[in-house]
Amino acid sequence: MSRNTRLPEFEGFLEKVARFDQVIHANQRDKAKFESRQKALVEQLDSDMQSLESAVDPKNPLKATIGHLAQILSDCFKALEQQVQYLKERLKFQEMFSERLIIIIYGKVNAGKSTFANYLVRALKEHLATQPQHFIVDQGNIIPSQDSEFKEGATETTSVIQGASIGNIVLLDSPGLHSVTQENGKLAENFTESADLILWLSSSVSPGQDMELESLSREMKKKKVLVPVITRSDRYDFDEVDGQVVKVLAMKKLKDRQAQQQDVAERTRRLFEERGFDVTALKDPVSMSVHFANENSVLEDIAEQSGMEMLFSRINTVYESVIEAKLVNARNQAENHLIQVRTQLKDEALFPALDEQLREIDQRKKCLDSHSQKISQSLLHQMYIDVEGLIDEAANRQDKEYLASGIEVILSKKLAELLQQELFDTFQSLVNAASNNLTVDVSVEENFRNLEIEYTELHGHGVKGGVEGAGVVIGAVAGSFIPGAGTVVGGLIGGLAGGAAGSLLGNQLVKEIRKQEVIGVDSVAVAQEINAKLESLVPGVVNQAMRNLLTHLEPLEHRIMKMKNTVETF
Ligand SMILES: Nc1nc2c(ncn2[C@@H]2O[C@H](COP(=O)(O)OP(=O)(O)OP(=O)(O)O)[C@@H](O)[C@H]2O)c(=O)[nH]1
Ligand SMILES: [Mg+2]
Structure with a gap:
């Protein structure tokens, strides 16, 4: 943008920014809260997990998966620790520039971010008549750099957060989203949080691809102030100069640019409506071309033709929200972080593993349900047969006690065999103890x-x-x-x-x-009594064995539910 041209929107923007340092004071108290809240969550989950692990019998076939769960949780803790680290870096960075407007230039690989960042730095340099200071950001630290420009290129070029500080503005040029190096994309996404304003760039070659809109919606969900920009809105025309056909860079036709703007706006709106996001916070995209602006800088109305005036006009309309966001940025970052912690535990890492564990438990409970009747019937049948001989023996001895204790012995022996046969596959060696210590009351009322x-x-x-x-x-x-x-x-x-x-x-x-x-x-009366008794005794005893097995499942189930609750109520 040349100094000679009239640029009301750009100048209006600069005037606002000149007063920027009077309004900013980050809220330190709120910012600190996230750490203690996260610490409490981690401690609670850790204690929930210990309680779960101590409730699982070493012989329980679920022991291995619960061990795996503990590993998943410990990985989650590490990831959270890493995120806290990122957050602290961002806050540190943000605090360092708490009295400046932080603009991040954000978007897909090759969107033209670095080219646009260079253009903006040059324009600011010219208007503010001051030198920019280039830097890179490393773990929240600002490392001054000797570069006077950001690298531009047809292949993926930017791999660190680089920036330039000029006047009251800090401009961040981020690595491309959906980068081949995933880390780079994450770095950029992580850094948008510390910015006050996101200029979201998408190339006019194919603007607003689904993945790009996803990233846009993620930022808006974090309540960031964002202006969508369709870059590279130019094309080559063939012109005749001095009888020679030459390639001339021109802006894309206005109606084509408007059609792209509208298309991106509509698709974004639809996505927002589907997700239940606040559509009113959305700004319509602006289209522009840096190359066109650079190549035609002599033109009187270049700022207007290249789309730059429109861009700054849009920025000016969101400026008040930028200031508001700046004031609560630190607190918002902390809140966003906590939301992210919960989302991550619920959607990505912990809950799927907990739910899988609950399914395993449920499957075993259902297995108990479905086998209980069959085991009762087989046991009753076998008892009728075996008890007949026992009654004869007891009758000869005229000894009811002999009969009662004999029934107890046969019952638990047969039950153990049946449990082994029917449930070993599911409960493994837990079935061995399931028929121990059952209360079997075989008092015989009738006499021989x-x-x-x-x-x-x-x-x-x-x-x-x-x-x-x-x-x-x-x-x-x-x-x-x-x-x-x-x-x-x-x-x-x-x-x-x-x-x-x-x-x-x-x-x-x-x-x-x-x-x-x-x-x-x-012994007829005794036999009749015993047979009648077995009918109610056997299902009761089987039920006890089933409950014994349930004691290996229910405490686990309760503890897993408790872990879920810990996250839900966090
Ligand atoms: N036609 C046209 N090409 C542009 C424009 N701006 C940038 N480009 C080209 O787009 C390619 C990528 O530009 P960069 O500025 O490096 O893009 P980037 O978004 O920083 O790329 P990464 O850092 O790799 O994510 C380069 O070949 C630029 O020349 C523009 O306004 N018009
Ligand atoms: Mg770049």
């Missing part, structure tokens, strides 16, 4: 009863009917009837009863003695 007969023995002389001494009996079976014993008892009763009737009628001298005799053991 002797199976007895009662009969009357007749003693005396002159008894008719041929019974001498003891002999004639009226019998009745005492106790329950049991198969097997039945025939014996039945026969006995029949035989004895026949003789008894005649004897009694014939002689009063006969002496009657009532007698009882054990002829077997009745």
